[in-house]
Amino acid sequence: MLQFEEASSLVYGKHDPIFMPMNNPSPLRHSAVSFLCAGLLGVLTFPALAGQSDPFATQGLVAASQVGSVQRNVLLTPCQGEYSATSSLTLTDVVERALCNNPQTREAWANARYQAAQVGVGKSAYLPSLDLDGKESRNWRDGGSTYSQLSVTLSLGYVLYDFGARDAALESAKQILAAANATQDATLQSVFLTAVQAYYQLFATQAAVESAGQAEKSAQESFNAASARYNVGSGTPADKLQAQTARSQAVLNRIRAEGDYSNAQGQLANSMGLDANQPLAITPPTLAMPDAQFERNIGQLIEEARRQRPDLAAAEAQVNAAKAGVKAARAAGMPTLSLAANVNRTHGSIADPFSSSAIGVAVNVPLFTGYNNTYRIRAAEAQIDARLAQRERFSQQVALDVWKAYQGVVTETQAAKSASDLVASAVQSERVALGRYKEGIGSVLDVLTAQSALASARMQNIQAGYNWRIARAALAQSLGRLDFTAIP
Secondary structure (H helix, E strand, C coil): CEEEEEEEEEEECCCCCCCCCCCCHHHHHHHHHHHHHHHHHHHCHHHHHHHHCCCCCCHHHCCCCCCHHHCCCCCCCCCCCCCCCCCCECHHHHHHHHHHHCHHHHHHHHHHHHHHHHHHHHHHCCCCEEEEEEEEEEEECCCCCEEEEEEEEEEEEEEEECCCHHHHHHHHHHHHHHHHHHHHHHHHHHHHHHHHHHHHHHHHHHHHHHHHHHHHHHHHHHHHHHHHHHHCCCCCHHHHHHHHHHHHHHHHHHHHHHHHHHHHHHHHHHHCCCCCCCCCCECCCCCCCCCCCCCCCHHHHHHHHHHHCHHHHHHHHHHHHHHHHHHHHHHCCCCEEEEEEEEEEEEECCCCCEEEEEEEEEEEECCCCCCHHHHHHHHHHHHHHHHHHHHHHHHHHHHHHHHHHHHHHHHHHHHHHHHHHHHHHHHHHHHHHHHHHHCCCCCHHHHHHHHHHHHHHHHHHHHHHHHHHHHHHHHHHHCCCCCHHHCC
16 A cells, blocks of 8 residues: 655744643643543544434435335324224225335335445445544653643544445445335335235135034034934934034034134234234125126236336345446445545643644555455356346346236136135035925935035135235236225
């Protein structure tokens, strides 16, 4: 490292009126200490103010709260309300509480605010630095004599030119902040979708419990009919045993459905940032028939998603940050031109007090760093390749997400309509089979088969209706535009 410095200094002698005579060290020490304290008070005012304010206005570079880009207008004070177990929550209420209380959204917001502060760190490099240094020592000589020395130095440093190192570092911080903001948006949409899925799945499992209860009643009715025929001698023991087995299976199915419902309650509470055992009062959705047709140009949807998906935007920002990192690594090996100034006051018990000041320009030229810069540049260039590959991977994943979500909406739309027709025909089939068996002209196997088909049809119809609603939300999320307008 080669350093050139040109400076001018002025040294004051023992007649400096600031200092007391050397034969009275105690007042002299108090004078110097007073100077040090006054200097500390004045200099420390600047970092104290900086710690309590935002001089570079970095707080405005991130979202105002963890609900970010999906905040509703009615949320005048977002995430300030307390949850009440007695109030009935709609789907919108569930999503709001999930966005506010889920640890994932708070973590993403904190990361964005952290990176905004790093932008402030990058901007601070353009300002001068001011340091105050005070030293007091007690020294011993051979022979037992002692002497004391007190020195106070105020130093100013300012980088005049660094071949773009500060510019590159600031640009990298800004791009990483853009990535953090986009990641927060992606996290919000992910939590949003999870809350929607948990909400609909709660009522899907609740309906499954009711369906299982109906199947259990039907199985009990078949068992009663088989027992009646067996008691009058027109039925066989095998018929009765088959009906009893079907009834036991129906009871087991109902128990499992109740367990799934309890798990769905815990999952919904968890998505809202609550303990799984938190009691919830949830307003059921208003169910409407799915749209008869849903056809869009899938290619246009994919391109739309690539423009709007926040995770892809985050990957693009990471690429730009890596490019700025290469510039910063290259600039680190270039000379630096700095302005330096200092004021020093020193006194000791064996020499006259004196003051000195200096101002100059320093040039720092890194001649050889052990190939440190070489490998820093190589690492930064490799980071660009990694970020480009990551961006391509996200781009392909966006296309796959849109394709699967679109097909999911189309499939569930058709499935919901078919499942409704299936239930209607299964109900008629079960009634006919049971009526024939009670009249003595049908078999118990026909009844049990019809009842099993009806139970299955009801379950498929329930799940298809909720799956269609979940699929719509998933499509909005895959397009990067899942917000409160996408849910009823």
